[in-house]
Amino acid sequence: MKTGSARSTKTIPTETHSKSFQIVQTISDSDYPVYKVTNKDNTQFFALKVYPYRDGKINKYFANEVRFMSLKHSNIIRVFHSEVREKVIRDGKPRFFSHIVMEYAPYGDLMTFTMKHKIWNDQKLVRTYFHQLIDALEYLHSNDLYHMDVKLENLLIGENFVLKLADFDTGYKKGDRTLLGSGTSGRRAPERKDPDVEGMAACDIYSAGICLFNMAVGHFPYSELQPGSKQEDLWAMMLDEDEKFWQRHQKITENYSQILTPMFKSLFMSMTKRNPLERISIEEIKQSAWYQGPVYKPDELINVMKAYFSDDN
Numbered sequence: 001m002k003t004g005s006a007r008s009t010k011t012i013p014t015e016t017h018s019k020s021f022q023i024v025q026t027i028s029d030s031d032y033p034v035y036k037v038t039n040k041d042n043t044q045f046f047a048l049k050v051y052p053y054r055d056g057k058i059n060k061y062f063a064n065e066v067r068f069m070s071l072k073h074s075n076i077i078r079v080f081h082s083e084v085r086e087k088v089i090r091d092g093k094p095r096f097f098s099h100i101v102m103e104y105a106p107y108g109d110l111m112t113f114t115m116k117h118k119i120w121n122d123q124k125l126v127r128t129y130f131h132q133l134i135d136a137l138e139y140l141h142s143n144d145l146y147h148m149d150v151k152l153e154n155l156l157i158g159e160n161f162v163l164k165l166a167d168f169d170t171g172y173k174k175g176d177r178t179l180l181g182s183g184t185s186g187r188r189a190p191e192r193k194d195p196d197v198e199g200m201a202a203c204d205i206y207s208a209g210i211c212l213f214n215m216a217v218g219h220f221p222y223s224e225l226q227p228g229s230k231q232e233d234l235w236a237m238m239l240d241e242d243e244k245f246w247q248r249h250q251k252i253t254e255n256y257s258q259i260l261t262p263m264f265k266s267l268f269m270s271m272t273k274r275n276p277l278e279r280i281s282i283e284e285i286k287q288s289a290w291y292q293g294p295v296y297k298p299d300e301l302i303n304v305m306k307a308y309f310s311d312d313n
Contacts, residue, residue, distance in 0.1 A: 020039065022040075049102060050099045051098045052095070052096075058084060058098060062082075067168075075162065084098050105159075106159065109152065109153050110157060120218040123258070124296060126216045127293055129215065130291070134208065134282060134285055137208060144173065144174035146204055147171055148170050148200065150204050150211060151184055151187040160302055182195070209267075212271070217249065221235075221272075232248070239273075246260060267285070267291065
């Protein structure tokens, strides 16, 4: 596997079962809860993601995610260790679960940050994080790996405010016979709903385009409507490249003339074409006019982001 950018070295306790850690707080209380934990010496924080057993068997999403543990890239969350089977007693009955120990991202996810701080008012910041997302996907795809659920909620903000792509429980490796899940509504490519989908790179590129729109414009480009809905179908407008799509968004977008530029529209539409074979490649994304615009250097990014987080205090 090709290696990514250098990262700071972190240690992990020799005993890596969950009893080696103390829970500090709950990060995510979902089907697979994530906890901020500290080691026994209380010197370092990690994230611990838990997968309950199902019908007495290892959770298939855990089994899938641990296959991506060897990833090493500055824009991908580092997984240090996994534990297949642990037991706890609840209500007098044994419960079994698996877990992974990951790099802790102290500044949360990019969706929360985007909506709280309206980063669409700083297109240079949007472009900086979009560059980091594309770097992560380029590394994955060059190794025949695909995330398959790219969304702002799965983009974390790590140390030095560097973007970290996380959550590979529905990830795909070239040669896999099955694909877990069907992606997230409103973020997935049209073909992602098909269990026999092909062209995994195109799926990731489409979802990255939705991430770009979220950050740059400040809202979702569309929602997937239920059959028979009488609401206006912005998704169909977008896929059909109907100019009404942009007319609708112009009415609800702040500073639309500075955001919805021809360069931005061209890039977004080329990433989200209905036909996956017609979608732009990562190399073509990097050559696009919008992508070629200014970005923050690492030290500049730190200063910009520190200002945002200092306002939270």
